[in-house]
Amino acid sequence: xxxxxxxxxxAGKGTQAKMIADKYGIPHISTGDIFRAxxxxxxxxxxxxxxxxxxGLLVPDELVVDLVVDRVGKxxxxxxxxxxxxPRTIPQAESLDAALDKLxxxxxxxxxxxxxxxxxxxxxxxxxxxxxxGATYHIVHIPTKVEGICDRCGSELILRDDDKPETxxxxxxxxxxxxxxxxxYYKAKEVLVEVDGxxxxxxxxxxxxxxxxx
Ligand code: ADP
Ligand code: AMP
Numbered sequence: 001x002x003x004x005x006x007x008x009x010x011a012g013k014g015t016q017a018k019m020i021a022d023k024y025g026i027p028h029i030s031t032g033d034i035f036r037a038x039x040x041x042x043x044x045x046x047x048x049x050x051x052x053x054x055x056g057l058l059v060p061d062e063l064v065v066d067l068v069v070d071r072v073g074k075x076x077x078x079x080x081x082x083x084x085x086x087p088r089t090i091p092q093a094e095s096l097d098a099a100l101d102k103l104x105x106x107x108x109x110x111x112x113x114x115x116x117x118x119x120x121x122x123x124x125x126x127x128x129x130x131x132x133x134g135a136t137y138h139i140v141h142i143p144t145k146v147e148g149i150c151d152r153c154g155s156e157l158i159l160r161d162d163d164k165p166e167t168x169x170x171x172x173x174x175x176x177x178x179x180x181x182x183x184x185y186y187k188a189k190e191v192l193v194e195v196d197g198x199x200x201x202x203x204x205x206x207x208x209x210x211x212x213x214x
Pocket of ligand 1: 007126199
């Protein structure tokens, strides 16, 4: 099962993608996580990506497309995967389709997690991410058992630099301009499914399982 998560930054794509990956036993591929891991390791890719991420801009297509095309060609993706944060532009979607075409494969579901802009700033200013395992929480909606400490691995939680309000506004603008057109792109391919992302995390997941099948 090959799944793409669509939706604004902070809509809950990563939260749901992790749950989907666990339930269906498929890899969760987050381009944002890949870039953040590269930044942490100080790689050249990380240094390049950081200059764009810090400004709330998209990393150029040429830095992200090959990386994802390589990743989905790996053996652990043979039974499917859930892509989170990719594609984010029409050229990225077209490159992915071209690569899948060559393999005789296609995307099965593009899940559009819908959350209005007015909820997004709250979601992102309350988001806390684990410095070590990348798990995400929300200080009000999805709190940890001990404040500031990851439930999964016990490491410290941080507010992402790009979740500060001024960057969030920029990222929302970039989303509407460059990523939202993907909704029509996948609608035309008859794989788009709308998901109400304003519900509780578990209720959103129940809706998704009803779409994907148990
Ligand atoms: P995205 O991957 O789309 O950027 P996340 O999955 O990181 O978004 O979610 C953004 C923030 O909203 C996080 O703090 C997360 O814990 C919280 N969140 C996710 N799903 C829900 C939900 N259904 N209700 C309330 N908060 C949520
Ligand atoms: P995310 O973790 O998905 O919110 O991504 C964080 C940041 O990484 C984004 O704001 C972009 O700067 C960058 N990024 C992640 N995925 C992509 C992508 N597919 N194309 C371009 N930039 C991306």
